[in-house]
Amino acid sequence: xxxxxxxxxxxxxxxxxxxxxxxxxxxxxxxxxxxxxxxxxxxxxxxxxxxxxxxxxxxxxxxxxxxxxxxxxxxxxxxxxxxxxxxxxxxxxxxxxxxxxxxxxxxxxxxxxxxxxxxxxxxxxxxxxxxxxxxxxxxxxxxxxxxxxxxxxxx
Amino acid sequence: xxxxxxxxxxxxxxxxxxxxxxxxxxxxxxxxxxxxxxxxxxxxxxxxxxxxxxxxxxxxxxxxxxxxxxxxxxxxxxxxxxxxxxxxxxxxxxxxxxxxxxxxxxxxxxxxxxxxxxxxxxxxxxxxxxxxxxxxxxxxxxxxxxxxxxxxxxx
Amino acid sequence: xxxxxxxxxxxxxxxxxxxxxxxxxxxxxxxxxxxxxxxxxxxxxxxxxxxxxxxxxxxxxxxxxxxxxxxxxxxxxxxxxxxxxxxxxxxxxxxxxxxxxxxxxxxxxxxxxxxxxxxxxxxxxxxxxxxxxxxxxxxxxxxxxxxxxxxxxxx
Amino acid sequence: xxxxxxxxxxxxxxxxxxxxxxxxxxxxxxxxxxxxxxxxxxxxxxxxxxxxxxxxxxxxxxxxxxxxxxxxxxxxxxxxxxxxxxxxxxxxxxxxxxxxxxxxxxxxxxxxxxxxxxxxxxxxxxxxxxxxxxxxxxxxxxxxxxxxxxxxxxx
Amino acid sequence: xxxxxxxxxxxxxxxxxxxxxxxxxxxxxxxxxxxxxxxxxxxxxxxxxxxxxxxxxxxxxxxxxxxxxxxxxxxxxxxxxxxxxxxxxxxxxxxxxxxxxxxxxxxxxxxxxxxxxxxxxxxxxxxxxxxxxxxxxxxxxxxxxxxxxxxxxxx
Amino acid sequence: xxxxxxxxxxxxxxxxxxxxxxxxxxxxxxxxxxxxxxxxxxxxxxxxxxxxxxxxxxxxxxxxxxxxxxxxxxxxxxxxxxxxxxxxxxxxxxxxxxxxxxxxxxxxxxxxxxxxxxxxxxxxxxxxxxxxxxxxxxxxxxxxxxxxxxxxxxx
Numbered sequence: 001x002x003x004x005x006x007x008x009x010x011x012x013x014x015x016x017x018x019x020x021x022x023x024x025x026x027x028x029x030x031x032x033x034x035x036x037x038x039x040x041x042x043x044x045x046x047x048x049x050x051x052x053x054x055x056x057x058x059x060x061x062x063x064x065x066x067x068x069x070x071x072x073x074x075x076x077x078x079x080x081x082x083x084x085x086x087x088x089x090x091x092x093x094x095x096x097x098x099x100x101x102x103x104x105x106x107x108x109x110x111x112x113x114x115x116x117x118x119x120x121x122x123x124x125x126x127x128x129x130x131x132x133x134x135x136x137x138x139x140x141x142x143x144x145x146x147x148x149x150x151x152x153x154x155x
Numbered sequence: 156x157x158x159x160x161x162x163x164x165x166x167x168x169x170x171x172x173x174x175x176x177x178x179x180x181x182x183x184x185x186x187x188x189x190x191x192x193x194x195x196x197x198x199x200x201x202x203x204x205x206x207x208x209x210x211x212x213x214x215x216x217x218x219x220x221x222x223x224x225x226x227x228x229x230x231x232x233x234x235x236x237x238x239x240x241x242x243x244x245x246x247x248x249x250x251x252x253x254x255x256x257x258x259x260x261x262x263x264x265x266x267x268x269x270x271x272x273x274x275x276x277x278x279x280x281x282x283x284x285x286x287x288x289x290x291x292x293x294x295x296x297x298x299x300x301x302x303x304x305x306x307x308x309x310x
Numbered sequence: 311x312x313x314x315x316x317x318x319x320x321x322x323x324x325x326x327x328x329x330x331x332x333x334x335x336x337x338x339x340x341x342x343x344x345x346x347x348x349x350x351x352x353x354x355x356x357x358x359x360x361x362x363x364x365x366x367x368x369x370x371x372x373x374x375x376x377x378x379x380x381x382x383x384x385x386x387x388x389x390x391x392x393x394x395x396x397x398x399x400x401x402x403x404x405x406x407x408x409x410x411x412x413x414x415x416x417x418x419x420x421x422x423x424x425x426x427x428x429x430x431x432x433x434x435x436x437x438x439x440x441x442x443x444x445x446x447x448x449x450x451x452x453x454x455x456x457x458x459x460x461x462x463x464x465x
Numbered sequence: 466x467x468x469x470x471x472x473x474x475x476x477x478x479x480x481x482x483x484x485x486x487x488x489x490x491x492x493x494x495x496x497x498x499x500x501x502x503x504x505x506x507x508x509x510x511x512x513x514x515x516x517x518x519x520x521x522x523x524x525x526x527x528x529x530x531x532x533x534x535x536x537x538x539x540x541x542x543x544x545x546x547x548x549x550x551x552x553x554x555x556x557x558x559x560x561x562x563x564x565x566x567x568x569x570x571x572x573x574x575x576x577x578x579x580x581x582x583x584x585x586x587x588x589x590x591x592x593x594x595x596x597x598x599x600x601x602x603x604x605x606x607x608x609x610x611x612x613x614x615x616x617x618x619x620x
Numbered sequence: 621x622x623x624x625x626x627x628x629x630x631x632x633x634x635x636x637x638x639x640x641x642x643x644x645x646x647x648x649x650x651x652x653x654x655x656x657x658x659x660x661x662x663x664x665x666x667x668x669x670x671x672x673x674x675x676x677x678x679x680x681x682x683x684x685x686x687x688x689x690x691x692x693x694x695x696x697x698x699x700x701x702x703x704x705x706x707x708x709x710x711x712x713x714x715x716x717x718x719x720x721x722x723x724x725x726x727x728x729x730x731x732x733x734x735x736x737x738x739x740x741x742x743x744x745x746x747x748x749x750x751x752x753x754x755x756x757x758x759x760x761x762x763x764x765x766x767x768x769x770x771x772x773x774x775x
Numbered sequence: 776x777x778x779x780x781x782x783x784x785x786x787x788x789x790x791x792x793x794x795x796x797x798x799x800x801x802x803x804x805x806x807x808x809x810x811x812x813x814x815x816x817x818x819x820x821x822x823x824x825x826x827x828x829x830x831x832x833x834x835x836x837x838x839x840x841x842x843x844x845x846x847x848x849x850x851x852x853x854x855x856x857x858x859x860x861x862x863x864x865x866x867x868x869x870x871x872x873x874x875x876x877x878x879x880x881x882x883x884x885x886x887x888x889x890x891x892x893x894x895x896x897x898x899x900x901x902x903x904x905x906x907x908x909x910x911x912x913x914x915x916x917x918x919x920x921x922x923x924x925x926x927x928x929x930x
Contacts, residue, residue: 013701017700050167055519057321062225068685069682070217071272072213079385081323083323101327102327109275124226125228137302141301143297146295165548166523167546178792216848220843233878236787255792256792259545321514321520324514361476361829364833367630368537371631383515388696390695391634392632395630427536433574435476435538446615453609460600477832478854480856534840541854543853631829669848692830692833732895732898732917736891736895736917762917762921
């Protein structure tokens with residue numbers, strides 16, 4: 001028989017077949033800190049590489065749908081909706097991603113993947129504005145990525 | 156001829172064909188804050204869902220290789236190497252991802268995607284340890300995701 | 311709170327959780343125009359790069375299943391069936407893709423992605439037969455891609 | 466030895482290792498025909514599902530980079546640049562996709578996949594405006610998808 | 621109308637919409653034969669490229685979830701669970717993959733893709749230990765890949 | 776600094792940037808054992824689900840190109856060519872996959888992924904012919920998957 005030589009390493013996608021189909025909503029948020037001049041360029045839509053927030057919205061939504069490919073132990077899901085929103089701060093951009101699903105497992109990982117990919121896409125779009133002369137990023141960083149709300153209710 | 160009705164929206168993968176082939180290395184880091192008891196469980200390898208850091212390593216490496224699928228304006232690259240490392244903190248886990256490439260474009264986005272996906276995978280693996288009785292995450296968050304070093308040198 | 315600075319850009323995967331589970335069938339068609347000699351080569355299965363219609367069938371089916379990865383606002387779906395068919399014309403090939411699904415959203419985008427990818431694969435398989443001496447395509451084009459039928463009925 | 470029982474079916478990715486590394490540019494175009502009122506809604510950016518042309522730009526660029534996954538016999542390529550443009554017509558939208566690459570194989574399939582996916586994304590974004598009361602699409606169709614220019618020159 | 625010129629080539633994802641939703645479990649196994657010294661290195665976790673069995677577990681699980689992308693006529697499924705296990709033999713490693721699903725189609729292909737990818741990942745991790753001085757693999761081979769159990773029962 | 780708490784788990788994509796660009800060819804083979812009646816059905820092209828060998832060819836080629844997505848520590852590569860061949864045996868099908876690449880790393884994993892996916896696709900196409908009345912597979916198995924030749928030579 002199979003002897004599990006290293007039981008601790010037995011990662012698996014856990015069985016959810018016994019759970020109920022309920023409505024699940026998760027909302028995650030996070031911030032990317034940027035130079036003020038970069039935030040101005042985003043606000044005024046004069047970033048040479050393209051529209052920053054629209055590109056980040058599409059990237060975040062597509063990534064949220066790819067969660068089970070990226071996070072090994074996540075279940076593939078037929079999610080009901082995904083949206084990504086942004087708020088411009090003085091020194092950065094706050095992003096949020098909300099995912100809704102009717103089924104047997106929560107969708108906070110989907111919301112987290114969506115918001116993180118949206119923030120990383122913002123970074124990619126403004127790279128040339130954020131780099132110093134040595135090619136380093138003295139200001140740019142992503143922080144405060146968290147799940148702000150998880151809802152679970154009967155259909 | 157084509158009149159660009161909304162020039163600001165013309166996102167594109169910028170032409171790098173005129174650039175030189177140089178060695179490029181990027182290292183990104185980030186932290187996930189967790190309960191101390193969760194860090195203990197990771198250190199002692201007694202998380203029911205599987206080995207947390209090994210799973211996160213593989214996830215981070217695979218994601219770094221998928222960067223051009225996730226971040227819309229990134230170029231597809233034949234990267235030379237990728238690695239993911241972790242440091243256990245008292246109240247969290249610090250992850251790092253280092254990517255090397257010989258070619259015409261930097262690889263900081265690859266390193267950032269790698270480290271972010273590694274941290275998100277840590278989150279996914281310890282969800283049941285981090286949630287409170289209402290299913291919320293009062294402690295868990297990802298912060299300080301940044302590029303710690305970018306190198307560019309002749310072959 | 312989040313102020314939507316550019317409301318028009320707020321693309322999203324719309325919520326379908328309130329819709330009923332019904333049987334949905336969509337059929338899309340399209341044509342690729344080719345040289346008559348190329349159609350003959352397809353009919354007689356003497357295209358050097360391989361069997362054109364079989365390769366295009368597999369490509370169309372795989373692409374239809376990837377629709378939610380390609381079309382940003384499409385929902386991931388557990389489709390029930392997909393098929394691709396071809397009709398040889400004198401000066402081209404007509405392709406059709408039919409998709410069936412039981413659920414909350416129509417599948418015309420899946421059928422359209424399937425038929426389009428099938429036609430593009432035909433193009434790829436016969437490139438060397440269609441190019442002129444300058445490497446251009448004076449004849450080849452894809453046209454009349456449309457949804458020929460959408461059905462929605464109770465289970 | 467291997468006897469090829471059905472030689473005609475032996476599709477393959479053909480060997481390009483003997484070819485020279487040259488600069489290659491391909492530009493493909495296509496049109497989606499729409500109701501005039503839908504074109505107005507796109508122009509005035511009042512489509513409920515989001516910004517149509519920005520979403521289609523990102524979708525087209527991502528798809529062009531995925532060409533070797535979608536078209537079975539295409540080579541995976543480190544493309545140098547991709548862009549997608551649109552022109553609003555009275556009764557539709559014309560899209561173009563331009564791809565540049567330095568290497569051993571042409572990139573017309575990449576440009577065709579990009580333009581087709583951009584047009585399909587336009588369709589998806591305006592579905593509710595184009596459907597009649599029976600859920601059918603009496604007007605919408607994609608046509609004239611072709612390669613308008615292929616360039617090949619020394620580095 | 622469509623005349624099917626080559627009916628035999630009409631591959632398709634067959635319609636399962638008329639089938640019942642039942643619990644389905646499939647377990648597949650297979651073996652990779654290796655040098656005894658390589659099995660020792662795996663057992664003692666001193667393979668330079670990383671932890672072999674943990675990496676193979678994650679790879680197998682991710683691949684099982686990708687089955688409908690890899691095997692053209694497979695349906696995309698919201699699987700309930702996946703796990704991968706290993707048994708060290710004297711001269712190889714036996715792997716098993718178990719997949720559970722509640723729905724209209726069996727999951728043996730998912731289990732087979734999972735076990736095969738796990739075994740191929742073992743191979744990749746120990747390449748340098750298995751190759752002879754000419755770079756060939758005199759010992760390594762994958763065998764006995766089979767479905768050991770398929771279960772189908774009412775919910 | 777980073778203290779590697781579990782050094783053995785530090786899987787990584789190893790650095791190949793110091794290696795030479797040489798021509799690399801790998802050929803892998805494997806066998807799927809089937810009922811004789813199933814082999815007859817494949818030979819006579821009367822399998823209801825579609826043309827078995829053509830579908831398996833396309834699946835194997837696409838999978839070989841996806842190797843770096845499936846096998847975590849494999850490098851993404853711009854491969855030069857891929858082909859898949861079959862030989863019908865009395866009680867099974869032998870498949871081979873040959874991959875060519877000019878670069879810094881061997882392509883045996885690509886050839887192995889290609890041949891394995893081709894064999895798994897054969898299995899999927901003939902499932903209904905191979906299953907017994909209890910839904911089990913008494914005969915079907917994949918064996919002897921190995922690298923038959925690896926070549927490495929100057930350009």
